Amino acid sequence: MRSEESKFVDHFRNAEEFLKDPEQARWHDRALWFVRQKRDTAAASVPEWEELRRAAETIKAHTLEHLGYYLERFEERAQANGIEVLWAEDAAEFRRLVAEILQRHGASRVVKSKSMLTEECGLNPHLEARGIEVTDTDLGERIVQLAGDRPSHIVLPAIHLRKEQVAEIFSSHLHTDPSNADPSYLTRAAREHLRRKFLEADAAITGVNFALAEEGAFVVCTNEGNADLGTALPDLHIACMGLEKLIPSARDLGVFTRLLARSATGQAITAYTSHFRRPKPGGKLYLILVDDGRSALLQSSRRELLSCIRCGACMNTCPVYRRSGGHSYGTVVPGPIGSALAGTRDPGRYASLPFACSLCASCDLVCPVRIDLHQHLLDERQQTIRVPEYRGKVRGLKAAAFLLRHPRLYRQSIAALRWLLPRLPRSLIYNRFNLWGREREMPSPAPRSFSELYQARQGADNER
């Protein structure tokens, strides 16, 4: 099941790393919980919220059911609007297409607004290796780009960094005062720096939040306006989307624009909700439709994961994500949806992710498209438990299952352990075989078991 080159991602160990700085970990947990609370307030302010969620689920399911039809329709309409539509089967083809377009237009400086797809496909390193400068223009993404780091959240890419760290990063790259960590000061500095990048750019790359089959148009949502500024200046715009971003028509947008920002940050709508239907006069607009595993996912039992609109709500609410940080997942998309998606790609490499879940199902309740996230994670455990890394766990569970099937043996073992546990030295109890005890203290055994107490009460003196 595991491919040879894939390296096992140990979420548990990575989380330990994150928790080494307890103060920062606590801040991370609280900051995201605050976003979750803002989401709750925003959702509660819309009386028809649940109706909207059901509608979003229905629209996405319908579009996926007829995805091929809608894609062809979209292509036809978009081409009629002067948008050049290209298709890429996988990440490699996507990277090649983007590089070719840029080279054909002689573009060497690119401004890019947020797109998880370009992260997924490793676009930046590919372009940089060809002498093309790519500037991520979303502030959070720019921070991690300058730091040589990776986003740890799909909506809040730099949520793992404190303002003092940002001040440090900016002082070495943008020559700001290293002792000034005021967010306004730092944001102004980034604005000046990025404004120059915008003015110099030969091309803009954007993601796509929603593509409209009927209108042959697409929508990009940002708070900073970086997609708008980026695409307004250079004559070349390349928009990149996964196949699943499609919806039938602009008339379905009401549902999604009402859900997206409220779920993501608790805002009623993003500051910029921008609709692109035709290239600028004299400009060129390309749109690349990327499969990269999506068609395979559509044919599988995990199909509904394609409905995700990347709002990040499942991350903000997840007790495990909040306390382990986005980097602990070793994926581009972290958190509950990231774990579920990773399992469909490489269950061996990402075998620890379905277990990075308390099965509390809080993600299911906040997800604006009603994906049964915890159920997917539970199902994936069946598969991923088989990796060699979990042999110990499986043995332990098998032993437990055997004991539970043999009541007499079970009672005898319990009695023996009750006597033994307090007498054994710690090193014999807490060792590498006791996976459960790695992070926990064993409870001190009760003097009498439940059934003993029960029988004593019933006055029964014989076991059946």
Added chain:
Amino acid sequence: MNAKQIILSRLGGHRTPPAEYPRPAIRTRPFDDPVQAFIDALRTAGGEALFVEDTASLDTEIIRAFDDPANIIDTRTPVSPTLETMERCDLAIVEAAFGVAENGAVWIDPAERYPRALLTLARSLAILLPCEAIVPTMHEAYERLDFDELAYGLFMAGPSKTADIEQALVLGAHGAMTLKVFLTPISGQSDFISPKEKQ
């Protein structure tokens, strides 16, 4: 086979046109006072709404609200400013087609009247919106929109903003740092029905 054919063949049975598409209809609750709801939502989004009692005094009020901006670009008549002019622009005056009560957003379509870049390059935006052109929610907003003539258009809710550094909200990430909507009295030209008339 090219990439398109390969992808479509992978989609297999998912290529049939839908027999029907029962678009989910959402029952929205009307606002008692959509104009007030718009004003409140815009404030939450970091913007500000101002009433203009008399259209004749509109220009003076705009100037006053922005502390005497030096470089103004007024798009009420078509303009084609240079990039340098736009970069120096302190205030751009633009018209919005309509606003949305639930979130304080306004619909802006520059069409051929001014360059797209002006909307993000200008330091401040004064947006003119007829009071009666406020729809309750995004559903009604999209019913209004006509995509046939559209090249690029956007809903703008307050100024450009970011909270990427420690979740601290900062206005003016890349685009306009301040955004004020001037609610003008009923112009008589609008095809909007005021919510009161509707009842």
